[in-house]
Amino acid sequence: MTTTTQIRDLVVRHTQWTGSPDELTDDLSLIERQVIDSLDLLTLISALEEEFDLEIPDVDLVPDNFSSIGQIAAYVNSRQGTA
Amino acid sequence: MSGLVHQLLEAAAHADPEQTAVVDGGRELRYGELERRSNQLAHLLRDLGVKTGDRVGLYLEKSLDSLVGIYGILKAGGAYVPFDPQAPTARLGYIARNADIRCLVTGAEKATEWNGVKEAGAPLQALVVLNAVQALEAPAGTQVVAPEALVAYADSPPQVQLSDSELAYILYTSGSTGEPKGVMLSHRNALAFVDWAAEEFEVRASDRVSSHAPLHFDLSVFDLFAAARGGATTVLVPGAASVFPQELARFIEANAITVWYSVPSILSLLVLRGGLRGSEFPRLRTILFAGEVFPEKYLFRLMDLLPHVRFCNLYGPTETNVCTWYEVPRDPAERPETTPIGKAIMDVQVFTVDDDGGVVDDGEVGELCVVGPTVMQGYWGDAERTMQRLVPAPPEFAGNGPMYRTGDLCKRGPTGDFVFLGRRDAQIKSRGYRIELGEIESALYAHPSVVECAVAAIPDELVTNRIKAYVVVRDETDEADLVGFCQQSLPKYMVPELFDFRAELPKSSTGKIARTALEQSQGDR
DSSP, X not given: OOHHHHHHHHHHHHHTOOSOGGXXXXXXXXXXXXXXXXXXXXXXXXXXXXXXXXXXXXGGXXXXXXXXXXXXXXXXXXXXXXX | OOSSHHHHHHHHHHHOTTSEEEEETTEEEEHHHHHHHHHHHHHHHHHTTOOTTOEEEEESOSSHHHHHHHHHHHHTTOEEEEOOTTSOHHHHHHHHHHTTOOEEEEOGGGHHHHHHHHHTTOOOOEEEESSOSSOOOOOTTOEEEOGGGGGGSOSXXXXXXXXXXSEEEEEEEOOTTSSOEEEEEEHHHHHHHHHHHHHHTTOOTTOEEEEOSOTTSTTHHIIIIIHHHHTOEEEEOOHHHHHOHHHHHHHHHHTTOOEEEEOHHHHHHHHHHSOOOSOOOTTOOEEEEESXXXXXXXXXXXXXXXXXXXXXXXXXXXXXSSOEEEEOOSSXXXXXXXXXXXXXXXXXXXXXXXXXXXXXXXXSOEXXXXXXXXXXXXXXXXXXXXXXXXXXXOGGGTTSOOEEEEEEEEEEOTTSOEEEEEESSSEEEETTEEEEXXXXXXXXXXXXXXXXXXXXEEEEXXXXXXXXXXXXXXXSXXXXXXXXXXXXXXXXXXXXXXXXXXXXXXXXXXSSBOHHHHXXXXXXX
């Protein structure tokens, strides 16, 4: 399973995404489409930390890292690369 | 002060037409422009047949245009009915049918949903689009009016005779019987709160007031109208700032917000994850919070980080707007362990009664009741429910209209401040939203596979409560099926987060679901 697929699953599970997983494309804006709110973000962060064995510091909780599945994957990959 | 809500705008536009009324990201609208555009919309709505007292829906993402919509509807003599832009169309269709909404002020971003709302039973005839750049297809039997039509109308106020007892807006909240109920608020109801709040919190032209709450949530009444009364600027909080605590911190700083008003949960996140060090927000002078309990450990930490800021807890169900308030002392030694909801606002009376309606003594628990000018006109189209909740006041509080029974259990302490203790019924709060557990149960029971269900609130520090559903199903229906099903009729904040599948639900001797036993028992699958 690719990182992107894992992340898509987590987003579906933790945000009450209403559409089908296929519609949740890598570049769909999770903020503009209001897929996640502030509390979903925290749940999602915990899930990502568990799934990828990461610790995500507060300073990384910015739109550039978490506005789409593609951005989350890039962030997770970059963190894993440096871990 | 003026007697109608939109006269606040007229006065602000007259005093300083160049003053910025509202900021939405990089876009701004000045009071003069807002006044002229909403006048044009009001003329257009009258032309479409909107008459005094008609309900007009407002269905678009919060933006500069939303304010034009609200004031345009009010100036036309209508009552605005704000739709939750994220709500399922089935729910919006119900609301439109219930309030007999023929005319909708809307945005192009909602064009894909119009058919769904219409098909769910909305008696729509006209859709007035405030922001379209291209022609949009009208659902069958309706006409779409493009924004270009506005310029043909006069930009001076229409001549509409209106009394302050006319409805200004109807806000739909969760209803225990399975359908949302429309709380009717008049111009006088709104202004009784707005006049008090603008004075008490000294809202002035130099202020920049945040607008965090959605427009279908009554906190927005302060954000828009108290700001207009003071000639202040309302700054809309963008989506990213609502999601990312550090974005929120940057937003407050960069926009020089002076007065912030929201539910506590977003402020708790700001404390937890906002990266505050204690030297932030020099311009911020007041934080108002309402809608749910602010956990003291986060509230006090935020107060310690922002010692220059005044913190006030505002309380009141939608039916009474804000009816009590409490200013949290800056001195940590003076802060009570449990933050009270405080004392009544100006011209309002609050007291607690026992089951027989007798006023109880200080220090004893009773149901909080409210009398005064902020108390609603009733529930739209529901005389029976109105009569249950709006009842004659006891003799010692007679003469100021009916009394609203809040359903909140409170007691008055030695300082005269009321403290909230809990609910009399199955209504809960989550993320500041008011939720009837019965409405969620009704939604689940509508699923053909659900044999039995009970929905419970699981206390949570950040969001007050999380929603858990205990269900018995007749087949292999799983959580994803039920979540998807609920999403078709319930807004996101009402969809259960946790599901517990059981072979059966425990019963009391009278055959009712034994909730306490249920919550203490273990699941089956």
